[in-house]
Every structure is written in C-alpha cells, then in structure tokens.
Amino acid sequence: MTASPPTAVSTTLDARIAWDALVIGGGATGAGLLRDLARRGLRTLLVDRSDLGTGTSGRYHGLLHSGGRYVAKDPNAARECIVENRVLRRIAKFAIEDTGGYFVATPDDPDEYVDAFREACAASDVDCHEVEVAALLRRVPTLNPAIRRAFAVPDAAVEPWSLIDANVADAVALGSRALAYHRVVGFERSGERILAARVEDVRSGTVHRVMAAQVVSAAGAWGGQIAAMAGAQLTMAPGKGTMLVFNQRMTDAIINRCHKPGDGDIMVPVGTVAILGTTDIHVADPDDWAITRDEVDELLDEGEKLFPGLRRMRLLRAYGGVRPLYDPGETGTESRDVTRAHVVLDHAARDGLSNFTSIVGGKLTTYRLMAQDTADVVCAKAGVTTAVSTADEPLPGGEHGQRFHWLGGRLAAHEADGGGDADLICECELVTRSMLEEVLERRWPCSLDDVRRATRLGMGPCQGGFCTFRAAGAVADHAARVAGSQAEVGKMTATAMAEFIRERQRGTQPIAHGRQLQEALIAAGFQWGTLGLDSLVRTGGGGDGNG
C-alpha cells in the first residue's frame, strides 16, 4: 500500500516479438501467472482491455481469507485459503494489513453451525481459537453486544493493486511485459493451434498481431468471451457481489458472521474505510454490476446484525464485482453454491486446441496457487520443467524484514519527509503532489482512475469532489510537457475530470442518503455552480481547435 513497488506496465506493443506465452487478463491471477511463467523462463506478454486490476480483483471487499468462511461447506477451498494466506503474509507484506479476523455468532446464527465451527476449522488446518466475547467487545465496541460467541482467525485485509503491480514488476525484470488498455479482439488459428492473437490498442484503435506459443486466458468472468473467440466452449456463471463502503473503520479487525455464508456478513477495514460485503446474484453479463437501492437495503439489514446502527453510519459508495464462477455441470445452481475452487481447463482435450488454456473460478486469496496450477499445465505443454519459486521468493517490495502495511504508514512517511506539511492533492487519502507526479511519469498516458488505483486518490469521504481538479491540473502540466498540442491538453484535462467525477459519483447514487447525499449536493453545488463543470463536458461552440 505505501511501499508500492515500481510497476512496469507498458503502453506500447512491439509486434515483431514472438512470445513464449500470452496471458489474457490483468487481474491478480493474470499478474501472478505472468510472474510464475517468467520465473520458469517463459517470456510472457500480459494484456488487459483496461487498466490492470479493474475487473474482479479491483472490485472485491479486500479480504485475505483465513479459510474460515469455507470450512463447513468447502473444506478444500478452506485449506487452500489458509495455505495461501500464510504464503502471502511471507511474500507480500506491503499489500497486507494484518487486522486479524473474528467469526462471531449473533442471536440469528444457528447453534449447530457455531458449535461445529472450531472443529471444522481444525479439520482444514485453519488456525482458530475461541475468544471471550467481552474482550472482543472491548476491542470492537461498535459490535453487536448480543453476540454469543466469537472465534479468532488469521484473516487480513489485502490491497489488490499493489499486489498486482509487484507481480508484474517481478516478471518485467525477467523480460516479460504487461500491457494495459489492450484488448484481444480475435485469434488466428491453424488447425489445432492458435498462431496469433489480434490485440487492439483501445486508446488508438490500432490492432496488433501478437505471436505466442502458448495462450492462457486469465480473464475470469470474461473467460467465456475469450474462449468463444478462440472457438472453444466455456460457460461461466458470473455471480455479482455488491459491496458498501463506509467512511469510517467501525472495526479494526475483520468481522464475519459465524453461519453458512450469506449476504452482508463480512466487514473488512481497508485503508481509511470499511467495506461490507456482499450479495451474490447471478448475472448474464459480467460487465453488469448495476446496483439497486434494494440490494443496498438488504446488505444494510444484514449488516445491522453485526453492527447495530450501521444504517445511520455514513456510506461513501456502493460498488459491484463479478465472481469468475465456473459451473461445470448442471445449470440453475444457486450462485453461492457454486464451488469457489479454481479449475484449469486445458482446451487441448476439451476443444482440440493444443496451445490454449483457461483458468476459471477461484478467489483473490488463492491467486498465486491458481497461477501456479495454470503454469504447471502451460509449462507441461511447452516442455518446460523449471521448478516453481513463487511461494518462496518475496515479491519486489516484500523482502524479508519489511513490515506489514499499517494505516498510519503513509502519514508517518510524510512526517518523516517534511513534517507533515506535504503538498497534499488528496487530503482524505494523503496523496501528495510528488506521488501523483511519480505515477503520471511512469504510467502515462493514464486516467485519474488509473492514478486512483495506484495511490487511492479520491477514495475518501469527498469521493474526488476536491482533489479531482487538483489532479487534473497535474495531468495537464504533465501532458503539456510530454506531448500533444495545446488543444489536446485542454480536452485531455476536461476528459480526465469528467470521467473521474462521473465514476466516483456513480458509486454514490445507489447509497445517496444522509450525509453522503449532502456531500454529493455540496460537491455538485460548487462543481456546477461555482466552477462551471458543465461547460467542460458540453460539445459544440465551434469545434475544439485553438480559438
């Protein structure tokens, strides 16, 4: 989080290179796969249609599972979680806040489940011990005082973007590459083989031909779309999860309901906020994460059972993500009942496509294992037998001796570097001018939303209301320095502002009430009223040349 390692996401593509492997999808799994393949000696290219970490990896609640959630229903998944939990605590401390977690039994939770919980944890090797309810209530006073029992587990909060960045940086150092904003639009096949992928630079519209010996889809919920382009059969069962962001950490530890996993039963403190998750609704289109007020209501109703008064606490936004669930068998299974385990699909056997592999299912906590299992299949096909090292070698920035991310880390760094009087662009998240300029420097061209993922810009209470304009000013200065006519700079700046405000505000709409409704209207009041934001987004008036 604060000790984010330098990323090396590229912006342009050299089509003359023939890659050992092409990874499609820049979520945690794709980034992990890029690293794994690179470490086994395969020069690999990763492409994503958007910025890295904008799909499911960037749209989940931030929980590094202990496995406790799955012990009753899916012991296999539970076991994978605890193993990977321990691995990530070793190799990626910078991305993890070691909050610890609790499973708590509210009066609504059936005794059978609660009574069996500790043993079920033991059976899956999930560290778990019962704690005194009174002691937990002292640590988390906002918790429902009617809680009957509580169990401590090694849950943690994990920030996806720095984790993805670190995986990419590790691979790039070995000659592999990652390209954001490059979308696969088709494949060239010759018999049983994919010869090349057609990859469109979505910002310029240019389509490149990418030659790769092995093609791996790590597109998650979008895996069906990629497979279809290759002429393979793969049906995903995307499950939408909606999450609510509160403007405070009403708990510094992760709190789970001790019951059969359901909606609104996890609260995760992440950065300066806390996130309540989730719902689980089957959606036909993985890009459909529209959120209704009813979903928000339902989440709040459930959340109240953990934190009485939650409904009156200030909400910042709602967002949705889509689980990459894969249902191999019958249709009609409830989304929550589809396995969370991952599956590597070798399309050689399934579809007669010898060099195409898909990885589906899984969850962020097990991304490294998913990558490793996939790389095993890919390397077997490629005839590579190098040993795996991703579980042992720390990620860049996660070297031994580093401490876990902690909430005050960023402030401490500022204080060490200038007495806390740093030039703050985003006051909520302590993003300074130099942090912003550094991201612009290495990621250009990029949007403010890309900057957000790298810095948390605009993720606090004002939701970009103030910092958007400051950040856009820095974008203009950078754009003017590196390229472009003055007219382009003007348009670029306006677009940067408009897109960011639109994206941030969209998350507010389904939760707008109380303080955040007030905040939204205050922001609109000065953005439209005082500053004339509307004039930046209107078209017409004689074209956009230099007047």
Added chain:
Amino acid sequence: MATADVAIIGAGLAGLATAVRLAEHGARVVVLAQGNGAIHWAGGPIDVAVAPGVDTPAAAVGRLASNPAHPYAVLADDVPHALGWFGSLVAEGDLPHAGSPGDPFRALPTGIGGTRPVAIVPNGQAAILRPWDPGERLVVVGPAGFKDFWPLAIAASLRRPSVWGGLDRPERVEGVSVELPGLAARRNLNALRIADLFDDPAWRRPALEAIARAVDATGSGPLRVGLPAVVGCRDHGAALRGALEVVDRPIVELPLVPPGIPGIRLYGLLRDALRARGGRLLLGEPVVRVETDGRRVLSVATSAAARSYVIRVGSLVLATGGIAGGGLVGDPDGRIVETVLGLPAEGPPIDRWMTGDPLDPGSMPIALAGVRTDGELRPVDPADPGAGPVFDNVRVVGGLLAGQRSLAERCGDGIALASAWRAAASIATGGGGAVGTAAAVPAPGGSR
C-alpha cells in the same frame, strides 16, 4: 429570558440578508447558526437565474416564474427590489457589484478552466462584463505551487471554444505561473493563506509587481489578466485597487474550488452590516429545541458548550438551506426531514433522488426537495396547501424553499435575496408575529 423580535436560523446569504433587512426595519434580530453557511463556498457572481433560450437573468426569472411550483412564482416581483437593495448594501461596504438582471449573460472563466454565465459580479470580476475586443487576450496568472489553480490547465481548457458555450470569448488565452515572494518553499498553499498575504500591503506590492512582469512578458496588445480569486480578503477593496494600479490591466478574479474567498468577503460585509444595525450573530449555536403553542413558535433554544440558551421570539425565519445546507436530511428510509421544526417537506421518491448521468445537473432531482409556503413564505403542508400555514409566525427563505433546481437553474442567490426581502417585509408589516411583538406573545408554557 433573552428575547428577540425575530430569530433567523442559518448564516448563509438568505439568513444574513433577511437579518440585515429586518434590522433596517427596526427589528431586534438574532442569527443563530450551527456554523458558517454556504456563502463561504461562493465564488463571487450573484446567480439570479438561467433558462434555456433566454439571454438575461430577468428573462430567466420570468420563465421560471411561469411554473407555479417554483419559488419565483411567488418571488419574481421582489427580485428587482431585493437586488437594488443588495447593490446599495455591498457598495457601502467597499464591495461594489456591477451588472444588473437585465444585462445579457457573459461567460466568466473559472479556476478549473470552465466558464459560467454571469450578469451580476463583484468588482473583482467586473472586467468580464465588457465584450472582448478583436485581438484581445486573456492571460491567466497564478502563484507557482498553488494546488487549486493550474494556469496551464486552465488556459488549455479555455482555448476550447465549446467551453464558452456560444458566448463571447477572447481570441487567445495564455497561462503563466509566477513565483510570488516567500512562497517558493511553502507547501500546501491554500486560497485563504494567499488571500491573507494579499491583505498585507508590504507583501502585496512586490507580488503584484511580479505578476505585472509575468504579464508583460507575454507580449503587448490588449489583454485582461485572470487571477485566482484570492486578491485580499478582509481588505479586498484596497488589495484590488492596488492590483489594478500595479498590474495596470483589467483584472478578472476566477472562482476556485472552496473555500470561496469572494463568498467570505461577502459574509464579512453582511456580518458587519448586521452588527452595525444592532443585530446579533451567534455561530456554533445549533438550535436544539423549539417551543410552540398551536400555530406559533414561542422560543428557540440553542446549545453550545455546556449550557442551553433560550430566546423568546416574535417570529422565526428558517434559512437553514436545503439538503446541501443541512436544513433538510434525506434519511435512508426515503423520508425528507426538515431539521428544525419537522415541517412537512416535499421531494421526489428515494429511487429518484440521484439518477442518470452524474455529469448532467438533471441527475439530482433531490435538489427540488424543500418546504412549500404561502405567498408570505409561511410553511404549508404540501398535502393540503389550502389549509393555511402550519405556523403563523415562521418564514422560510433561501435554499429550503421547495421547487427550485438550483444546480440547473442557477437561481440560488436570487431566491435567497428575494425571499429575504419578502420575508422581512412580511414580518415588518405585521403578517403574523410582526416586529415588536415578542413582548406581546403569551408567556411560554412548559418546554418540550
């Protein structure tokens, strides 16, 4: 027990204007406010109204007034009187404004590189009211390192004709950053700090000379200088005169992301005018209790630190604002709650509070929410408006009035001033709880 002829709750433009005007009528007034009002966010221009297809605020008021649900349906005739009075008041206070509601809209550039339509502006922006001459340039100059003003970005944006919305614009726009004395090493520069510096004649002079040199370096020929709206705060009049003298070019102050220095200047002027007329202003005093008897408010109680303060009142004016100001709260169950008296409020259903493209001002129908009133600005029940006022001695002014789309219609200041004018006249002429009647009010019963 303390008494007042009129207590006004809210210290924004509507509340302060009502209080000043009532004090001029001879009323003993007290303004009670939880904190500073939205006036501290204002960028200078007095927004009276805009409407599609009309080119003056006066015409826009007429258009909006044709909708019987709009506050201007009641207040349109008060607008010229209120603005005339306001114009004299600010001129007396060394913050003269230029322009009138009958003037055509001009495009005022802003600190984010946008523009907004204006017709009435303080002197620091008056230079924008004159048409641009052929060949005339706008040179945007800002202090280096000021995070709320990026001259390069502003100029780049203002070079796009679409930003000017079909209104008159300069042929060329340039952006220049300039090092101002003593600021190079400073970080986290904000508007208030820079405005404070401009108040200091000793700092101001070399700073303005640096700005003048930067402007001169852009070449000769006619031009206007766009500066961030930070040219003095408490002593803005002197700072602006100094700037005009040293820079020797027309100056336009561009509104910034809050805090709004032009609004803070206006706040200071209204506060001083109120005090000069014998009124009192109590900030940090949220009203926590109101005592009523039937259709009359008898007293209000505020709470600060460790004591409660009860004021017996002849009339009460609610100038608490809409949702943004905190006069209304949209609760999670979809109710719109008026926060002082629990007055019946109207507004759209919760699923239409915010909807559609967030960049369209129409995406916030909740802005329409408010309290409906009769012609004397007394609150009525929207479910039964014919039943008469809910309270006889309460007036509603400003953003709390239902039926305005203040974002899209840019009508907030006009409604604030016109409703202040109307409420003051109504109270002063005895429309329920007239001036001097506090003593005649029956002794309060038990507090509730």
